[in-house]
Amino acid sequence: MTTCSEYIKSAFPLIDDDLQQYVEDVLENGAEDFENSEEVYEAIGEVLQEISKDKTENDIRNICEDLLNMLRPEQTNGATSSKTRILNAPIHLGSMAANLENNVKDVKSIWLMQRDDSLKVDARKLEKAQAKLQEKQEKRSKDTKVTSVPKLETATASQVTSKKESKLEAKGMNRTQDIRIENFDIAYGDKVLLQGADIVLAYGRRYGLVGRNGLGKSTLLRMIAGGQLQIPSHFSILHVEQEVIGDETLALDSVLQCDTVREGLLKREREISAIINSGSSADSNLSNELTEIYTQLQNIEADKAPAKASIILSGLGFNPTMQQKATKTFSGGWRMRLALARALFSRPDLLLLDEPTNMLDIKAIIWLENYLQNWPTTLLVVSHDRHFLETVPTDILHLHSQRLDSYRGNYEQFVKTKTEKLKNQQREYEAQMAHRSHVQEFIDKFRYNANRAASVQSKIKMLEKLPELKPVEKEVEVTLKFPDTEPLSPPILQLDEVSFKYNEGRIILSNVNLGATMDSRICIVGDNGAGKTTLLKIIMGILSPTSGICHVHRNLKFGYFSQHHVDQLDMNVNSVELLQQSFPGKTVEEYRRQLGSFGVSGDLALQTVASLSGGQKSRVAFARMCMSCPNFLVLDEPTNHLDIETIEALGKAITKFTGGIILVSHDERLIRMVCKELWICGNGSVKSIEGGFDEYRRIVEQELEVSQNK
Incomplete structure (x- = not known):
């Protein structure tokens, strides 16, 4: 230099x-x-x-x-x-x-x-x-700088276990029926989901796990099921998360195979019977073993198992013909129902269910609600179906602020208790702030007064000893906003004598005569496979009717939301880039504003789509759907994976929307919130009914009662 x-x-x-x-x-x-x-x-x-x-x-x-x-x-x-x-x-x-x-x-x-x-x-x-x-x-x-492919983070857990329980577990003497997981942390990459949390699951009680999307409810279930969070080894756990693998096994046999004890006894019984019948052995030990097997089969009521499995399958929508079909013939949704049926049949010590109502129609949901009310062991279920949470759980676990709070009672009781608790906390905080202010005023006034020195010092010490209260943390309110629309002159949408069938298959819809306006709030209900999604596709012109005419206003612009749209999002980009791909040429601020109107804001909009929770992905799909400013929304099961607060926000957004809406949903609360008209799909027809959802629920309960009495 x-x-x-x-x-x-x-x-x-x-x-x-x-x-x-x-x-x-x-x-x-x-x-x-x-x-x-x-x-x-x-x-x-x-x-x-x-x-x-x-x-x-x-x-x-x-x-x-x-x-x-x-x-x-x-x-x-x-x-x-x-x-x-x-x-x-x-x-x-x-x-x-x-x-x-x-x-x-x-x-x-x-x-x-x-x-x-x-x-x-x-x-x-x-x-x-x-x-x-x-x-x-x-x-x-x-x-x-080397550019790297975005890497999916994985969840990790840590837990503090007591020495006493560890010793009992090591000796095989831990026979407790309750599950206690204390002082545990769960993180997803760098994001802390739970810190220093405790959870106690008392045997025989049914727990509903609630909280906002993305806070870690599903992750907690996976941590328990996967053993990352330790529970006593003698507990059997079943987590219904993945669909049954399709093969040649019949649906009924697939459920029966879950009872491994029964299956093992029957297999050994067949082996011994074959040996004795062949005459190759007349060993008395084999005869004694066979007698013992028959006794055990009788004790576990093995002969009643097929009927029990059939009842569960029937409740979940499998008719007798379907129960005798190979599992490979069913779609993913039906295989998920099979997985649920297997779990209900095997009755583990701890059953973990994650959004079980997502795959079910209203009839199956009502059956499941009734069935789980008599569940004999411990149940932990994540659900955003408010009616389900008010019917099934005996306790609610609320996940928020990286901790878990436990409440006795169903969801309705939880809301009342939590609201009262927050009010009391706020009152206590405000009272202490007023007291602190009053004392501080005295200190400031007489700080330099020699005659009051002792009193001032006493007040200062008193303030130091007061417990430090924090203001009540209010959860950010979820808001969803659909785009404003211009009115269209009627007629808007009309189906005249519409029929439909796939190739030479059975008729799905026959002679449908229905119409919709820009003020319509229509909900389509019916069993799975009854033709609800087919009807939606005919309305939007994706499918052409086999006969009849579908009249659509020339300026009608559909916005279509379905669960498969969420599943098909590009998982390797962030939400802003996703909108950029679909609608190029706009500014980043416009994309972020659109995402923000569906609650995807801040850093959340810059996370890869793969790292978002199911509910957050749904909101991104809503944002993308509305970028084209549709004036008629067709929503097929929009509440899947949305938390309760977002479902409430969706209901309000639908109510304020100035265009027309046709909705397929099984969420009773949403239907009651928004729908003015109910279309029932079934037996090849679609008809509008008077009396709304109450009338439809009465019809379904009657059908269930008839099928159970057969």
Whole structure:
């Protein structure tokens, strides 16, 4: 660097010491970054030009080239470059002077020395030179950064276990019927979901786990089922999360195979019977074993198992013909029902259910509600179906603020208790704040009064001893907003004598005569497979009716939401990029504003879609659907994976929407909130009924009663 210093001094004899130091610092800082003399000129050229008015731009460029050769001799003669010290940023002379103003005598400052005004450098140009260098360094840093494929984070758990329980577990003496998981943490990547949490599941009670989307409810169930959170080893756990694998096994047999004890006894019984019948052995031990097997089969009521399995399958929508079909013939939704049937049949000590109503129609939901009310062991269920939560659980676990709070009673009781609890906490906080303010007023008034010194000290100590209360944390209210629409003159939508069948298959719909307006709030209900989704596709023109006519207003613009749209989102991009792919050409602010109107804001909008919870993905799908500003919404099971607060917000958004809506849903509360008209799909027909949802529920309960009495 000495050579550069001498060269600068000789080229610019009138240069100020501090300016020379600045130029040398810039050169030293960029020694390894400068690729050519042009970059050196960009960094210091304007400063050097200001110092020497007699030099032309070419002179300055030549000087910059000479300086580069001195800095990087290896480029000319292959010699090893001298070791350079890299600074974090250019030296800022203003900051230097401010920091060292107390040591003026030791510093030669350009602000303190007398100097020729003609040699002063324009402050703006100096700042511009610094900014250019900073920008170049940042650009180079970005260029050298290796881009990596977004990696999916995984959940981790840690737990503190008591020595007493660990010893009992090691000796095989832990026979407790209750499950107690204390002082545990769960994180998903860098995000902490639960910290220092406790959970107690008493045997025979039914727990509903509730909380906002993305807080870790499903993750908690997976941690328990996967053994990351330890529970006594003698407990059998069953987590209904994945569908049954399709093969040649009959649906009924698939359920029966869950009873491994019964299956093992029957297998051994067949083996022994085959040996005895073949006459190859007349061993009395085999006869005694066979007798013992018959006794055990009788004790577990093995003969009643097929009937029990059939009742469960029937309740979940499998008719006798379907029960005798191979599992590979069923769709994913029906295989999930099979997984639920197997869980209900096997009756584990702890049954974990995650959104069990998502795959069911209203008839199956009503049956499941009734069945689980008599569940004999411990149940932990994540659900956002408010009616289900008011019918099934005996207790509610509320996940919020990285902790779990337990409440006795169903969801309705939980809401009342929590509301009262928050009111009391707020009252207590406000009372303490008022008391603190009053005491502080006294302290401030008499702080310097000698006669009141003892009282003031007493008040100060009293304030220090008061427990520190925090204001009540209010959960951010979820808001959803559908786009405003322009009114259309009727007729809007009309089905006249519409029938439909797939190729030469059975008739799905026959002679349907229905209509909708821009004020319509129609809910379509019916059993799975009754033709609800087919009807929606005919309305939107995705399918053409086999006969009849579907009249649609020429300016009607459909917005279609279905669960498969959520499943087919690009998981490797963030939500902003997802909207950018579907609707290019808009600003980032527009995409973020659209996502924000569906509750996907802040950092959430920049997370990869794969890392979002099911409910958050649904909101992203809503945002994408509404980017085209539809005036008629067709929503097929929109509440799947949405939390209760978001379902409430969806209901309010539907009510305020100025266009028409046709909704397929099994969420009783949402249907009651928004629907003015109910269409029942079944037996090849679609008809509108008077009496709304109450009438439909009465019809379903009658059908269930008839089927159970058969």
